[in-house]
Amino acid sequence: MKTRFLNNVKIVSTGHYVPSGVLSNEDLEKIVDTSDEWIYSRTGIKTRRIANGEKTSDMAYLAALDAINKAGYEASRIDLILVATCTGDYRAPSVACRVQALLGLSERDVACFDVNAACSGFVYASSVASQMLNGGRYSSALVIGAETLSLYTDYEDRGTCVLFGDGAGAMILESTNEYKPADFYLSAKGELDLSIVINDKIAMDGRKIYQFAVRVFEESIQKIMLDNGLGKEDIAVIIPHQANLRIIEKAAELLNIDIEKFYINIEKYGNTSAASIPIAFDEYMSAAPRQENKKVIFVGFGAGLTWGAAMLTL
Numbered sequence: 001m002k003t004r005f006l007n008n009v010k011i012v013s014t015g016h017y018v019p020s021g022v023l024s025n026e027d028l029e030k031i032v033d034t035s036d037e038w039i040y041s042r043t044g045i046k047t048r049r050i051a052n053g054e055k056t057s058d059m060a061y062l063a064a065l066d067a068i069n070k071a072g073y074e075a076s077r078i079d080l081i082l083v084a085t086c087t088g089d090y091r092a093p094s095v096a097c098r099v100q101a102l103l104g105l106s107e108r109d110v111a112c113f114d115v116n117a118a119c120s121g122f123v124y125a126s127s128v129a130s131q132m133l134n135g136g137r138y139s140s141a142l143v144i145g146a147e148t149l150s151l152y153t154d155y156e157d158r159g160t161c162v163l164f165g166d167g168a169g170a171m172i173l174e175s176t177n178e179y180k181p182a183d184f185y186l187s188a189k190g191e192l193d194l195s196i197v198i199n200d201k202i203a204m205d206g207r208k209i210y211q212f213a214v215r216v217f218e219e220s221i222q223k224i225m226l227d228n229g230l231g232k233e234d235i236a237v238i239i240p241h242q243a244n245l246r247i248i249e250k251a252a253e254l255l256n257i258d259i260e261k262f263y264i265n266i267e268k269y270g271n272t273s274a275a276s277i278p279i280a281f282d283e284y285m286s287a288a289p290r291q292e293n294k295k296v297i298f299v300g301f302g303a304g305l306t307w308g309a310a311m312l313t314l
């Protein structure tokens with residue numbers, strides 16, 4: 001049997017950036033046949049932020065800078081930059097390379113690349129960063145989720161345009177000799193008949209995604225808890241991908257975990273894909289006293305289909 005080695009990583013800092021432009025449900029009522037009542041009751045969303053000329057890499061950089069500044073972190077220590085995104089500025093170069101340049105780290109030895117696992121991207125990127133830190137060559141990883149979904153949103157399709165927004169979140173992880181166990185569960189079910197796709201525009205089968213999401217949220221959280229012998233009392237917070245409030249509530253109910261354990265900010269930002277978990281995590285870290293050595297769980301799902309969960313130690 002294969003032995004499973006737990007990763008060990010330290011969360012050094014978090015940050016986020018959202019553009020200032022606000023698109024409210026009332027604004028959407030003027031564009032498509034919808035209502036604030038319909039949107040809020042079906043999704044929990046009131047407003048989303050929309051980029052105005054900012055590229056994904058600009059938002060990623062500003063989120064990174066926020067994380068760096070909050071901890072007074074020496075940016076030159078960063079030797080790995082990973083950006084979870086499916087809305088990069090270009091097909092190539094990566095957003096990660098742009099962030100390296102914007103941070104003034106281009107002359108340093110830094111591994112930089114993007115991870116595309118759609119809305120599960122930040123869970124995937126956190127796992128990749130952690131494995132690389134535990135591999136021994138890298139010691140400081142800047143992990144970012146950043147998206148400009150507004151560029152791909154069809155503002156004539158009321159079934160999708162009410163859901164999505166823009167933004168970026170960042171987390172700095174370091175290798176450590178302290179006992180800070182981390183574990184990751186990633187999975188996918190590749191589809192030929194795409195139930196959610198971002199091509200020129202976002203298209204999806206909302207009902208199918210909804211049912212899939214509730215199931216994988218429940219299963220992923222259960223798995224990461226079981227694999228690590230965690231009880232509810234060990235968990236400081238669960239940071240779910242913010243796609244729909246009802247999906248989170250239903251999963252919490254099925255898991256019999258108090259909804260208060262879930263950090264939820266979907267009302268303000270809508271679904272920002274790979275950025276939603278790190279934005280929410282930064283808001284949580286900025287607001288709540290750090291419960292040293294308690295666990296944080298990330299859980300995400302997205303196009304692919306992809307899904308997964310991460311366990312980190314505060």
Ligand code: COA
Nearest residue numbers: 033034035038042119158159162206207209210243244302
């Ligand atoms: N305003 C008003 N009515 C709307 C609407 C809107 N913005 N969008 C859809 N409707 C209508 C539909 O046309 C349909 O009308 P009909 O019954 O006359 O045909 C009715 O509302 C119900 O549509 P349905 O799609 O069944 O609604 P729903 O309760 O499943 O909610 C979603 C739709 C999209 C909110 C929900 O399915 C969802 O959140 N799915 C997951 C999507 C997701 O998370 N995607 C991202 C993955 S990372």
